Amino acid sequence: MTVPILNASxxxxxxxxxxxxxxxxxxVTKTVTPLPREGNPPPRIAETELGMLNSIGLQNPGIxxxxxxxxxxxxxxxxxxxxxxxxxxxxxxxxLCTLLSGREEVTTIELNLSCPNVDEAxxxxxxxxxxxxxxxxxxxxxxxxxxxxxxxxxxxAVADAGADGLSLVNTIRGLAxxxxxxxxxxxxxxxxxxxxxxxxxxxxCVYACATAVDLPIVGMGGVSSGRHAVALVAAxxxxxxxxxxxxxxxxxxxxxxxxxxxxxxxxxxPSAAALRGKAHKSATFANLSAL
Amino acid sequence: MQANExxxxxxxxxxxxxxxxxxxxxxxxxxxxxxxxxPRPMSLCLAPAGELAFLVDPIGPGTRALCALRSGDAIRVxxxxxxxxxxxxxxxxxxxxxxxxxxxxxxxxxLGRGSALLGFRSPRHAEAAVLLPGAEVVVEPRLVTELLPxxxxxxxxxxxxxxxxxxxxxxxxxxxxxxxxxACGYGACYGCVVEHEGRLQRxxxxxxxxxxxx
Numbered sequence: 216m217t218v219p220i221l222n223a224s225x226x227x228x229x230x231x232x233x234x235x236x237x238x239x240x241x242x243v244t245k246t247v248t249p250l251p252r253e254g255n256p257p258p259r260i261a262e263t264e265l266g267m268l269n270s271i272g273l274q275n276p277g278i279x280x281x282x283x284x285x286x287x288x289x290x291x292x293x294x295x296x297x298x299x300x301x302x303x304x305x306x307x308x309x310x311l312c313t314l315l316s317g318r319e320e321v322t323t324i325e326l327n328l329s330c331p332n333v334d335e336a337x338x339x340x341x342x343x344x345x346x347x348x349x350x351x352x353x354x355x356x357x358x359x360x361x362x363x364x365x366x367x368x369x370x371x372a373v374a375d376a377g378a379d380g381l382s383l384v385n386t387i388r389g390l391a392x393x394x395x396x397x398x399x400x401x402x403x404x405x406x407x408x409x410x411x412x413x414x415x416x417x418x419x420c421v422y423a424c425a426t427a428v429d430l431p432i433v434g435m436g437g438v439s440s441g442r443h444a445v446a447l448v449a450a451x452x453x454x455x456x457x458x459x460x461x462x463x464x465x466x467x468x469x470x471x472x473x474x475x476x477x478x479x480x481x482x483x484x485p486s487a488a489a490l491r492g493k494a495h496k497s498a499t500f501a502n503l504s505a506l
Numbered sequence: 507m508q509a510n511e512x513x514x515x516x517x518x519x520x521x522x523x524x525x526x527x528x529x530x531x532x533x534x535x536x537x538x539x540x541x542x543x544x545p546r547p548m549s550l551c552l553a554p555a556g557e558l559a560f561l562v563d564p565i566g567p568g569t570r571a572l573c574a575l576r577s578g579d580a581i582r583v584x585x586x587x588x589x590x591x592x593x594x595x596x597x598x599x600x601x602x603x604x605x606x607x608x609x610x611x612x613x614x615x616x617l618g619r620g621s622a623l624l625g626f627r628s629p630r631h632a633e634a635a636v637l638l639p640g641a642e643v644v645v646e647p648r649l650v651t652e653l654l655p656x657x658x659x660x661x662x663x664x665x666x667x668x669x670x671x672x673x674x675x676x677x678x679x680x681x682x683x684x685x686x687x688x689a690c691g692y693g694a695c696y697g698c699v700v701e702h703e704g705r706l707q708r709x710x711x712x713x714x715x716x717x718x719x720x
Contacts, residue, residue, distance in 0.1 A: 225696070226694060230693075231692060231693030235694075256706075257697075257700065258687055269695065462695050463538065463690075
């Protein structure tokens, strides 16, 4: 058993970089919404000392064009596909899940419940998951925000509502000011903060959720090395996703995959998968199901 | 990393080519900026045998880190990326402002003909004109657009946005190389969008060379 490596949604376009997508065990699409979205006005990105901010605003062609045009082309890559969906109401998520249900190219639907750059649906994560669960028999992952007081509580709620797995974590809201004008660097003001600074935050979320629910977890947040990936697995993740590192190093998955095994072996385990959950007191930690 | 050469206010980074193709003029590479999270997009300036050379203006922490590289240092380079200039032109006229001169030497060399107009903000910056022998050069307060003839032919231009807008006003069919902050350079991040043909498009995929304007 291995630890699959995915991309974080919105951090790779497989249609402009097929060979990069093919280094992954799963390709996760950028979030699709019911209607096309042009996204936020530029500037949309800013580098900070310990990470980067983005404010893309869910730019996407909408579900109709996605199903007609994007999905068939993605299917030709030969990489298992997860589709990330986002909306502004429970009905939006249900509709997206219904439309994707009939498409065998799609193995899993990831519910983006936590985009920091758009106004979110007013309903709770659990309500959205419940509606999505009713709309589709496909595997459902809930992608949660780290910006919550008790993420384990949210994890329990979405598990009870029928989620099959968790994607942890999305970006966290941050702000950068231009040094000379002291005005926000990003046109829309705040953005989603990602990169190395997110690492301990993601680790804490995975650690908390792994004991709260018996669901597979895709861990992500600032992973750029095998050691980072191994830490998430030890905290309870069954898979890891790469985000910001893909911007600087498109083929990082190959390196991280090798390093992950090396790091596990150096610690005395036969593979990275074998150290899953080791951050927890082994007596209290339930074995996690595989991805 | 082969060497760093100061050229006026700029630095010419000469990097061992390794297995990378130089690509076509106007295309760009993502250069790892030591100590920074994100790489920096740089159009190819020159392609001497076995090397790729980039002209860098040290304006921020990333570009300053690049200009501080020394012979023997190693950085990650990814490219060539994006769409360069269409070289199927009758009467090429190269027009550049400031660091926009960067892609012009490789463009001139590839075309093998055509004249060039360059504008800089100071005599020290204007020293970069040495990379393009025979070019007409002006320094602020004079502007490069003052040198544009009434019938400019096929304009291929790179420079700051106001300059490109001014060029486009005089030469509506000009090929213009634009700039935008980029995190990835290969279509992954959606950070570098510009409004082109009425919609927001990723400059790294649709450009950086566009016909007409933003």
